[in-house]
Amino acid sequence: MTQVSAAAEVVTAHTDVHSEQGAHRGEHPGRAANPVIKAHGLAWLEFEKTDLDRTELFARDFGLAVHSRTADELWLRAAREGAPCVVVRRAPQSRFVGVAFEAAARDDLDRLARATGGSVEALAQEGGGHGVRLTDPTGIAVTVVHGAETASATPLQQPLTWNVAGARPRTNATQRPAREPARVERLGHVVLASRVFGRALDWYLENLGLIVSDFLFVDGQRDRGPTMAFIRCDRGSEPTDHHTLAMLLAPEAGYVHSAYEVADLDAMAAGGEYLRERGWQRSWGIGRHIQGSQVFDYWRDPDRFMVEHYADGDLFDSSLEPGWAPMSASGLAQWGPPATADFLGTRPSPSLVKAAVEALREDNEIDRARLMGLMKAMKS
Numbered sequence: 001m002t003q004v005s006a007a008a009e010v011v012t013a014h015t016d017v018h019s020e021q022g023a024h025r026g027e028h029p030g031r032a033a034n035p036v037i038k039a040h041g042l043a044w045l046e047f048e049k050t051d052l053d054r055t056e057l058f059a060r061d062f063g064l065a066v067h068s069r070t071a072d073e074l075w076l077r078a079a080r081e082g083a084p085c086v087v088v089r090r091a092p093q094s095r096f097v098g099v100a101f102e103a104a105a106r107d108d109l110d111r112l113a114r115a116t117g118g119s120v121e122a123l124a125q126e127g128g129g130h131g132v133r134l135t136d137p138t139g140i141a142v143t144v145v146h147g148a149e150t151a152s153a154t155p156l157q158q159p160l161t162w163n164v165a166g167a168r169p170r171t172n173a174t175q176r177p178a179r180e181p182a183r184v185e186r187l188g189h190v191v192l193a194s195r196v197f198g199r200a201l202d203w204y205l206e207n208l209g210l211i212v213s214d215f216l217f218v219d220g221q222r223d224r225g226p227t228m229a230f231i232r233c234d235r236g237s238e239p240t241d242h243h244t245l246a247m248l249l250a251p252e253a254g255y256v257h258s259a260y261e262v263a264d265l266d267a268m269a270a271g272g273e274y275l276r277e278r279g280w281q282r283s284w285g286i287g288r289h290i291q292g293s294q295v296f297d298y299w300r301d302p303d304r305f306m307v308e309h310y311a312d313g314d315l316f317d318s319s320l321e322p323g324w325a326p327m328s329a330s331g332l333a334q335w336g337p338p339a340t341a342d343f344l345g346t347r348p349s350p351s352l353v354k355a356a357v358e359a360l361r362e363d364n365e366i367d368r369a370r371l372m373g374l375m376k377a378m379k380s
């Protein structure tokens with residue numbers, strides 16, 4: 001007998017699929033049966049940069065605020081309450097350092113340390129707290145943190161009131177969104193590339209209890225398993241972002257982009273005009289994605305790290321099963337300009353060729369068929 005006592009149970013647990021296609025029998029279930037912990041969300045991202053002044057200039061134009069700044073360290077924050085979401089340390093070379101996830105409870109850190117052979121450390125940095133330092137199978141530093149100080153909320157940008165079909169709430173008033181930085185409300189997700197995608201995926205599902213919202217596969221190679229996953233936190237009946245982490249199989253491992261939520265489409269578009277007028281480079285946008293449904297606008301920061309403004313993303317509770325779809329460049333958006341070579345990372349470059357040669361030589365999940373399949377997908 002079905003019991004409908006809570007809103008989440010109205011969606012029959014683990015039987016609903018939100019996309020046109022679900023899993024075939026025996027395919028990856030998209031979640032671990034018994035994960036070590038269930039991470040609550042993203043806490044912050046860590047970078048090293050050569051020039052903190054330039055980093056701060058772009059960050060302010062992008063709509064982040066400065067939480068604190070010294071000669072060697074810059075902490076950036078979003079408008080909603082939370083720990084500062086980006087830390088940048090001065091270094092001789094610019095690079096992505098790693099990602100911090102937030103544990104739901106202090107006990108989770110002990111459990112995670114025991115399961116991974118790590119230890120719980122007091123974090124000797126701005127905001128304090130405790131953390132377990134791990135390295136994922138790709139080689140990316142992952143810190144799971146708890147108890148770091150949060151900054152209280154600052155005023156949010158107000159979404160516009162739209163006159164839409166069937167509802168005309170705005171009369172005797174004009175629509176004049178200011179051409180100003182789109183105020184970032186919070187860090188939403190990070191996208192990482194890996195040569196060992198399958199191993200890395202299972203690592204996040206087993207250790208952090210993340211669950212897959214959508215899988216993508218190389219057309220004609222579905223039997224070899226997925227090559228991209230959009231992964232959310234498991235907060236039970238509490239809806240959470242469609243993806244907090246997205247991961248894909250690719251020869252160049254590491255950071256792909258990070259995404260920051262803004263109030264609405266107008267905030268994003270006006271903020272995009274502001275960035276463009278200030279001379280910053282748009283990578284791809286504005287459009288609406290398919291997996292996650294959010295409206296998006298992608299930019300390059302001064303060190304060519306890709307960052308995304310987004311709004312109106314999907315929220316799923318833990319009951320939804322993964323969707324499955326073939327990977328393609330045209331399948332990345334419902335509307336918007338065609339995906340650019342800059343966004344897709346397909347522009348031929350010495351580093352891309354070097355990465356592909358290395359990836360083929362190394363023992364990993366990339367072989368000739370996979371590489372050709374991925375390249376074909378990015379052209380279709």
Ligand SMILES: [Fe+2]
Binds near residue numbers: 189191257258259
């Ligand atoms: Fe994104």
